[in-house]
Amino acid sequence: MLGLAAEENVLRIHIDELVFGLIAFALIFGLVYKYAVPRITKMLDERADSIEGGIERAKNAEAEAEELRQQYKEKLEEAHRSYAAELQKAGEQRAAIIAEAKEEAQVEARRIIEAAHAQIEADRQQALQQLRTEIGALSTDLATRIVGETLSDSAAQSRVIDRFLDELEQGATAQQQAEVR
Amino acid sequence: MSADTLNLAAEGGGGLFTPGGPGFEAPSVGIFFPSPWADYNLPYTGGFNKYVVLLLVATALVALFLWWTARRQSVVPGRSQGIGELTFLFVRDQISRPMMGVKGDKYMPLLLSLFLFVFAMNVMGLIPFLQLPVTSNLSYPAGLAAIVYITFIVVGIRAQGGVAKYFKGAVVPSGAPWWILPILVPIEIISNFLIRPATHAIRVFATMFAGHLLLATFAAAGWYMFNPAAGPLFGTISVLFSGASLLAFIVFTAFELVIMFLQAFVFTLLAALYIGQAQEAH
Numbered sequence: 001m002l003g004l005a006a007e008e009n010v011l012r013i014h015i016d017e018l019v020f021g022l023i024a025f026a027l028i029f030g031l032v033y034k035y036a037v038p039r040i041t042k043m044l045d046e047r048a049d050s051i052e053g054g055i056e057r058a059k060n061a062e063a064e065a066e067e068l069r070q071q072y073k074e075k076l077e078e079a080h081r082s083y084a085a086e087l088q089k090a091g092e093q094r095a096a097i098i099a100e101a102k103e104e105a106q107v108e109a110r111r112i113i114e115a116a117h118a119q120i121e122a123d124r125q126q127a128l129q130q131l132r133t134e135i136g137a138l139s140t141d142l143a144t145r146i147v148g149e150t151l152s153d154s155a156a157q158s159r160v161i162d163r164f165l166d167e168l169e170q171g172a173t174a175q176q177q178a179e180v181r
Numbered sequence: 182m183s184a185d186t187l188n189l190a191a192e193g194g195g196g197l198f199t200p201g202g203p204g205f206e207a208p209s210v211g212i213f214f215p216s217p218w219a220d221y222n223l224p225y226t227g228g229f230n231k232y233v234v235l236l237l238v239a240t241a242l243v244a245l246f247l248w249w250t251a252r253r254q255s256v257v258p259g260r261s262q263g264i265g266e267l268t269f270l271f272v273r274d275q276i277s278r279p280m281m282g283v284k285g286d287k288y289m290p291l292l293l294s295l296f297l298f299v300f301a302m303n304v305m306g307l308i309p310f311l312q313l314p315v316t317s318n319l320s321y322p323a324g325l326a327a328i329v330y331i332t333f334i335v336v337g338i339r340a341q342g343g344v345a346k347y348f349k350g351a352v353v354p355s356g357a358p359w360w361i362l363p364i365l366v367p368i369e370i371i372s373n374f375l376i377r378p379a380t381h382a383i384r385v386f387a388t389m390f391a392g393h394l395l396l397a398t399f400a401a402a403g404w405y406m407f408n409p410a411a412g413p414l415f416g417t418i419s420v421l422f423s424g425a426s427l428l429a430f431i432v433f434t435a436f437e438l439v440i441m442f443l444q445a446f447v448f449t450l451l452a453a454l455y456i457g458q459a460q461e462a463h
Contacts, residue, residue, distance in 0.1 A: 010210050010319070010390065011383075014227035017236075017320035024240040025325060028298050031244055033290040036251040040269045041289075043254040043262070050256050 136161040197419050198411035205405050208397040213317055213390065231311070232318045238308070239301035239315055246297065272296050272449065280453035281460065288456055291332065295325060296449040299385060303441035306393050307434065314389040314441070319382060322448070326382035329452040337459030347459070381451055385444045392437045399430035 139161055197205075217228025227233075250265025258266060272293045277285040285292075302321060306314030316322050334347075341347040352369040353362065403426035408419040 010213060012225075012227075012319060013323050014225055014318075014320045016221060016223075016226040016228070017232060017318060018324045020233055020236055021315075021321040021324040022328070024236055025294065025298055025328065027240060028243050028247075029290065029294040031247050032294045032297070036247045036265070037269070037290045037293060039251045039254050040265060043256070043258075044266065044269075047256050 132165065135165070139164055197406045197408050197422070198415040199408060205402065208394060208401050210394070212313075212394070212397055215313070227318075227320070231313055232315055232321070235305040235308070235311060235313060235315050236302070236321065238311070239298070239305050243297045243301045268297070269293060276446070276450050276453050280450065281457035284460070285453060285457060288453070292449050292453055295329070295452055296445050299325065299448045300442060300445035303385070303389055303445055304438070306389065306396075306441065307438060312393075312396075314393055316385050316444075317389040317393050319386045322382040322386045325448070326378045329381065329455060330378040332452075333455040333459040336456050340460045351459075377455065381448070381455075384451075385448050388440060388444050392433075392440055396430060396433055396437060399426050399433060403427040403430060 136158070140157060143160070215231040217230040220226075220228040247265075250261050250268070253259060253262060255262070269289075273286070273289055276296070277289055277292055281288065299316065299322075302315035304314075306312050306317070337347040337351065338344050341350055351373055352366050354365055354369065357365055403423045406419050406426060407423040409416040411419055
């Protein structure tokens with residue numbers, strides 16, 4: 001056969017080939033040990049770190065968001081509370097104003113009524129006075145006419161008129177009492 | 182087909198249906214003994230032969246692969262970096278961690294080197310026109326097995342705290358009754374320190390050897406049966422036979438690639454297993 005060496009034991013170990021194999025392996029091992037594995041493991045570690053860092057950042061952001069949410073919630077509640085307080089205050093003020101106005105109105109009304117009473121009393125007194133004078137004049141006139149004589153002095157005149165009026169009043173009172181009954 | 186396979190096949194090409202033609206000559210183990218281009222004329226040497234050239238090619242390929250995959254490193258990996266990390270993580274998570282746990286991580290450079298180197302040497306069996314797995318020459322796996330052998334013994338001595346302690350733990354099974362020890366101890370010595378490195382090297386060697394011989398046989402048979410000049414009927418039959426053989430060659434080549442990967446995996450797995458066992462207290 002062409003190109004073939006003499007047949008040998010297939011389980012041969014050639015020293016030169018063994019040594020070449022070991023040298024080749026040493027080269028590869030050096031490259032793996034000094035170059036490939038450190039670079040790959042470094043990058044794998046870095047990646048793991050950055051992924052963990054990312055998770056950490058996400059957690060922080062989440063916590064921050066939660067805090068903000070809590071703050072907003074508190075602010076909202078605060079607003080609700082102050083609104084309710086304002087509302088209550090306004091209600092109280094309204095009630096107070098109404099009460100005050102009522103009070104004033106009552107006072108005013110009482111004042112007007114009292115004034116009216118006083119006026120009426122005054123008018124009555126005046127009318128009574130005037131009536132008494134006129135009745136006196138009329139009575140005197142009438143009595144003069146009836147008796148035919150003029151009462152001499154004004155003192156006696158007014159005595160007579162008073163007596164007459166008393167009698168009139170009594171009669172009127174008796175009559176009123178009778179009517180009531 | 183390797184050059185030798187081609188030479189071999191060329192001699193017997195078209196032999197089928199040729200009256201008085203050459204008979205089929207299956208490829209012999211001679212294909213695993215390429216004649217050296219330069220011989221040292223020393224005992225126990227092979228000279229500068231095809232295996233050495235393929236060894237250089239395999240070494241260069243591994244170096245190139247390492248440079249290409251580890252050259253640029255970023256947190257978001259590119260394509261080449263991804264392939265490098267995939268390989269690294271495969272060796273770590275499928276070989277190192279199952280065998281040794283996290284404390285095996287310091288042996289990752291050794292294991293990754295073994296895996297890549299053995300795989301590259303195996304794959305040399307698929308390089309067109311050169312195809313011959315470097316591991317089909319026992320010299321190469323024997324060197325690697327020796328490295329693993331020395332490594333696990335050194336690791337064991339360090340881990341167990343002394344030469345005597347390590348060897349006692351390795352060859353005297355704990356819990357065995359004293360009277361059976363004269364039988365057990367020699368068996369343990371032979372199995373752990375003689376047979377183990379031998380089988381470690383021979384396993385990958387024999388698989389690659391047999392696989393390559395199988396491929397060479399299919400190639401040679403395909404060439405032998407290719408004889409379209411043998412008349413309309415016999416010519417057609419011979420071409421069909423030849424086609425079937427070449428199809429089988431292609432299918433088995435794909436199959437062989439799987440075996441090459443698997444043997445590199447197994448070689449590295451066993452290295453991790455031996456180192457891991459030496460690390461553990463017996």
